[in-house]
Amino acid sequence: DEQTRLLYRLKKMSSLPQMVGTVVHDAISRVLKALQSGREVPHKTAETYATELFDRHIDDSVQKRWLRSASKHTNLFEHYYERDLDVDGGRARVVENMSAFFVSEAFKVLQDTPTEQWLSVEALTSFLFNATKLWVSLDVAVRQNDGVAVFDWKTGREREADRLQLAVYALYASHAWGVSIPHLQLQDVYLQAGVVRPVTVDVNVLDETRQIIC
Numbered sequence: 001d002e003q004t005r006l007l008y009r010l011k012k013m014s015s016l017p018q019m020v021g022t023v024v025h026d027a028i029s030r031v032l033k034a035l036q037s038g039r040e041v042p043h044k045t046a047e048t049y050a051t052e053l054f055d056r057h058i059d060d061s062v063q064k065r066w067l068r069s070a071s072k073h074t075n076l077f078e079h080y081y082e083r084d085l086d087v088d089g090g091r092a093r094v095v096e097n098m099s100a101f102f103v104s105e106a107f108k109v110l111q112d113t114p115t116e117q118w119l120s121v122e123a124l125t126s127f128l129f130n131a132t133k134l135w136v137s138l139d140v141a142v143r144q145n146d147g148v149a150v151f152d153w154k155t156g157r158e159r160e161a162d163r164l165q166l167a168v169y170a171l172y173a174s175h176a177w178g179v180s181i182p183h184l185q186l187q188d189v190y191l192q193a194g195v196v197r198p199v200t201v202d203v204n205v206l207d208e209t210r211q212i213i214c
Helices: 002-013 014-037 045-064 087-102 106-113 158-176 203-213
Strands: 119-120 124-128 131-136 140-144 147-155 184-190 195-199
Touching: 014 045, 014 087, 014 106, 045 087, 045 195, 087 184, 106 119, 106 140, 124 158, 140 158, 147 158, 158 184, 158 195, 158 203
Parallel strands: 147 184
Antiparallel strands: 119 140, 124 131, 140 147, 184 195
16 A cells, blocks of 8 residues: 555665765675676776766656665655755765775785685675574675685764674674684774774674674
8 A cells, every 4th residue: 555655665765875885885896796706897997887876876866766666766865855965975975985995905905815715795695593584795705814804894984883793794604604703804994984993703792792683
Protein backbone atom coordinates (compact mmCIF):
# COMPACT_ATOMS: atom_id res chain seq x y z
CA ASP A 1 0.00 0.00 0.00
CA GLU A 2 0.97 3.66 -0.15
CA GLN A 3 2.15 3.86 3.46
CA THR A 4 4.43 0.86 2.97
CA ARG A 5 5.93 2.45 -0.17
CA LEU A 6 6.46 5.72 1.71
CA LEU A 7 8.23 3.99 4.59
CA TYR A 8 10.47 2.14 2.14
CA ARG A 9 11.38 5.37 0.36
CA LEU A 10 12.19 7.07 3.65
CA LYS A 11 14.32 4.10 4.66
CA LYS A 12 16.34 4.43 1.42
CA MET A 13 16.81 8.17 1.79
CA SER A 14 20.36 9.45 2.32
CA SER A 15 21.97 12.76 3.24
CA LEU A 16 24.59 14.54 1.13
CA PRO A 17 27.50 13.46 3.41
CA GLN A 18 26.28 9.84 3.25
CA MET A 19 26.07 10.04 -0.53
CA VAL A 20 29.60 11.47 -0.72
CA GLY A 21 30.78 8.45 1.26
CA THR A 22 28.94 6.06 -1.05
CA VAL A 23 30.47 7.66 -4.15
CA VAL A 24 34.01 7.63 -2.74
CA HIS A 25 33.71 4.00 -1.64
CA ASP A 26 32.39 3.01 -5.07
CA ALA A 27 35.24 4.78 -6.87
CA ILE A 28 37.93 3.37 -4.55
CA SER A 29 36.46 -0.11 -4.94
CA ARG A 30 36.84 0.15 -8.73
CA VAL A 31 40.47 1.23 -8.35
CA LEU A 32 41.26 -1.63 -5.97
CA LYS A 33 39.51 -4.31 -8.01
CA ALA A 34 41.55 -3.21 -11.01
CA LEU A 35 44.72 -3.29 -8.90
CA GLN A 36 43.79 -6.76 -7.65
CA SER A 37 43.70 -7.95 -11.24
CA GLY A 38 47.04 -6.32 -12.04
CA ARG A 39 45.82 -3.05 -13.60
CA GLU A 40 46.46 0.52 -12.44
CA VAL A 41 43.72 3.16 -12.63
CA PRO A 42 45.14 6.69 -12.94
CA HIS A 43 44.15 9.20 -10.28
CA LYS A 44 42.45 11.50 -12.79
CA THR A 45 40.42 8.64 -14.28
CA ALA A 46 39.17 7.63 -10.84
CA GLU A 47 38.40 11.22 -9.90
CA THR A 48 36.40 11.76 -13.10
CA TYR A 49 34.42 8.58 -12.48
CA ALA A 50 33.68 9.69 -8.91
CA THR A 51 32.54 13.22 -9.80
CA GLU A 52 30.37 11.97 -12.67
CA LEU A 53 28.80 9.41 -10.34
CA PHE A 54 28.19 12.17 -7.78
CA ASP A 55 26.45 14.28 -10.43
CA ARG A 56 24.26 11.33 -11.47
CA HIS A 57 23.14 10.85 -7.86
CA ILE A 58 22.31 14.56 -7.61
CA ASP A 59 20.34 14.42 -10.86
CA ASP A 60 18.47 11.30 -9.70
CA SER A 61 17.35 13.16 -6.60
CA VAL A 62 16.45 16.38 -8.44
CA GLN A 63 14.42 14.47 -11.04
CA LYS A 64 12.82 12.31 -8.30
CA ARG A 65 13.61 9.09 -10.13
CA TRP A 66 13.38 7.38 -6.75
CA LEU A 67 9.60 7.56 -7.18
CA ARG A 68 10.04 4.80 -9.80
CA SER A 69 12.62 2.81 -7.86
CA ALA A 70 13.86 3.87 -4.43
CA SER A 71 16.45 1.07 -4.45
CA LYS A 72 18.09 2.18 -7.72
CA HIS A 73 17.90 5.97 -7.50
CA THR A 74 19.06 8.45 -4.88
CA ASN A 75 16.61 10.41 -2.76
CA LEU A 76 18.49 13.07 -0.82
CA PHE A 77 17.21 14.18 2.57
CA GLU A 78 18.03 17.79 1.72
CA HIS A 79 15.91 17.71 -1.47
CA TYR A 80 13.01 15.82 0.10
CA TYR A 81 12.69 18.23 3.02
CA GLU A 82 13.70 21.31 0.99
CA ARG A 83 16.84 22.04 3.01
CA ASP A 84 19.94 23.91 1.81
CA LEU A 85 22.17 21.69 -0.30
CA ASP A 86 25.80 22.58 -1.03
CA VAL A 87 26.28 20.60 -4.25
CA ASP A 88 29.60 22.23 -5.12
CA GLY A 89 30.87 21.58 -1.61
CA GLY A 90 29.84 17.94 -1.83
CA ARG A 91 31.58 17.50 -5.18
CA ALA A 92 34.70 19.15 -3.74
CA ARG A 93 34.69 16.68 -0.83
CA VAL A 94 34.56 13.80 -3.31
CA VAL A 95 37.64 15.19 -5.09
CA GLU A 96 39.47 15.79 -1.79
CA ASN A 97 38.77 12.27 -0.55
CA MET A 98 39.92 10.70 -3.81
CA SER A 99 43.13 12.74 -3.72
CA ALA A 100 43.73 11.71 -0.11
CA PHE A 101 43.23 8.06 -1.03
CA PHE A 102 45.80 8.15 -3.85
CA VAL A 103 48.51 9.64 -1.61
CA SER A 104 47.71 7.48 1.42
CA GLU A 105 50.19 5.00 2.90
CA ALA A 106 47.45 2.37 2.78
CA PHE A 107 47.21 2.67 -1.00
CA LYS A 108 50.98 2.42 -1.31
CA VAL A 109 50.90 -0.79 0.73
CA LEU A 110 48.20 -2.22 -1.53
CA GLN A 111 50.13 -1.27 -4.67
CA ASP A 112 53.07 -3.29 -3.35
CA THR A 113 50.93 -6.31 -2.43
CA PRO A 114 51.11 -9.23 -4.92
CA THR A 115 47.73 -10.07 -6.45
CA GLU A 116 47.76 -13.58 -4.97
CA GLN A 117 47.74 -12.08 -1.47
CA TRP A 118 44.48 -10.16 -1.98
CA LEU A 119 41.55 -11.64 -0.07
CA SER A 120 38.55 -9.33 -0.42
CA VAL A 121 37.47 -6.01 -1.95
CA GLU A 122 33.98 -4.76 -1.03
CA ALA A 123 32.55 -8.29 -1.16
CA LEU A 124 29.27 -8.63 0.74
CA THR A 125 29.31 -11.86 2.69
CA SER A 126 28.05 -13.35 5.93
CA PHE A 127 29.13 -15.60 8.78
CA LEU A 128 27.62 -17.09 11.91
CA PHE A 129 28.69 -15.79 15.29
CA ASN A 130 27.10 -17.39 18.35
CA ALA A 131 24.19 -18.54 16.15
CA THR A 132 23.70 -14.97 14.86
CA LYS A 133 24.10 -14.34 11.12
CA LEU A 134 26.22 -11.27 10.50
CA TRP A 135 26.66 -9.52 7.15
CA VAL A 136 29.94 -7.77 6.42
CA SER A 137 31.57 -5.99 3.49
CA LEU A 138 35.26 -5.33 4.13
CA ASP A 139 36.63 -2.42 2.10
CA VAL A 140 39.82 -4.38 1.46
CA ALA A 141 41.71 -7.25 3.09
CA VAL A 142 45.10 -8.65 2.06
CA ARG A 143 47.60 -11.10 3.48
CA GLN A 144 50.58 -9.39 5.08
CA ASN A 145 53.53 -11.45 6.35
CA ASP A 146 51.96 -14.11 8.60
CA GLY A 147 48.70 -12.24 9.14
CA VAL A 148 45.95 -10.25 7.44
CA ALA A 149 45.65 -6.48 6.98
CA VAL A 150 42.20 -4.87 6.80
CA PHE A 151 41.75 -1.25 5.70
CA ASP A 152 38.47 0.62 6.15
CA TRP A 153 38.05 3.95 4.33
CA LYS A 154 36.21 6.73 6.16
CA THR A 155 35.01 9.99 4.62
CA GLY A 156 33.53 11.46 7.80
CA ARG A 157 34.59 12.15 11.35
CA GLU A 158 35.86 9.58 13.80
CA ARG A 159 33.17 7.69 15.73
CA GLU A 160 33.28 5.08 18.46
CA ALA A 161 31.20 2.80 16.21
CA ASP A 162 34.12 2.65 13.75
CA ARG A 163 36.23 0.69 16.25
CA LEU A 164 33.43 -1.78 16.88
CA GLN A 165 32.89 -2.22 13.15
CA LEU A 166 36.50 -3.29 12.75
CA ALA A 167 36.08 -5.67 15.70
CA VAL A 168 33.29 -7.40 13.77
CA TYR A 169 35.58 -7.53 10.73
CA ALA A 170 38.20 -9.14 12.94
CA LEU A 171 35.75 -11.86 13.93
CA TYR A 172 34.94 -12.45 10.26
CA ALA A 173 38.61 -12.54 9.20
CA SER A 174 39.38 -15.05 11.92
CA HIS A 175 36.44 -17.21 10.80
CA ALA A 176 37.00 -16.91 7.03
CA TRP A 177 40.79 -17.06 6.75
CA GLY A 178 41.81 -18.89 9.91
CA VAL A 179 44.00 -16.06 11.17
CA SER A 180 44.27 -15.44 14.91
CA ILE A 181 43.10 -12.06 16.22
CA PRO A 182 46.64 -10.98 17.30
CA HIS A 183 47.82 -11.47 13.71
CA LEU A 184 45.28 -9.01 12.29
CA GLN A 185 46.29 -5.47 11.31
CA LEU A 186 43.14 -3.33 11.41
CA GLN A 187 43.15 0.29 10.27
CA ASP A 188 40.51 2.98 9.95
CA VAL A 189 41.71 5.41 7.25
CA TYR A 190 40.05 8.82 7.66
CA LEU A 191 40.63 10.29 4.22
CA GLN A 192 39.31 13.81 4.78
CA ALA A 193 41.43 14.31 7.90
CA GLY A 194 44.45 12.39 6.62
CA VAL A 195 44.46 10.30 9.78
CA VAL A 196 45.07 6.56 10.15
CA ARG A 197 43.83 4.83 13.30
CA PRO A 198 45.20 1.35 13.94
CA VAL A 199 42.66 -0.61 15.96
CA THR A 200 43.77 -3.23 18.46
CA VAL A 201 41.10 -5.83 19.14
CA ASP A 202 41.75 -7.08 22.66
CA VAL A 203 39.62 -9.12 25.05
CA ASN A 204 37.69 -6.05 26.26
CA VAL A 205 36.81 -4.94 22.72
CA LEU A 206 35.71 -8.47 21.79
CA ASP A 207 33.53 -8.72 24.92
CA GLU A 208 31.94 -5.35 24.12
CA THR A 209 31.31 -6.45 20.55
CA ARG A 210 29.76 -9.75 21.66
CA GLN A 211 27.39 -7.91 24.00
CA ILE A 212 26.22 -5.61 21.20
CA ILE A 213 25.73 -8.48 18.75
CA CYS A 214 24.05 -10.85 21.15
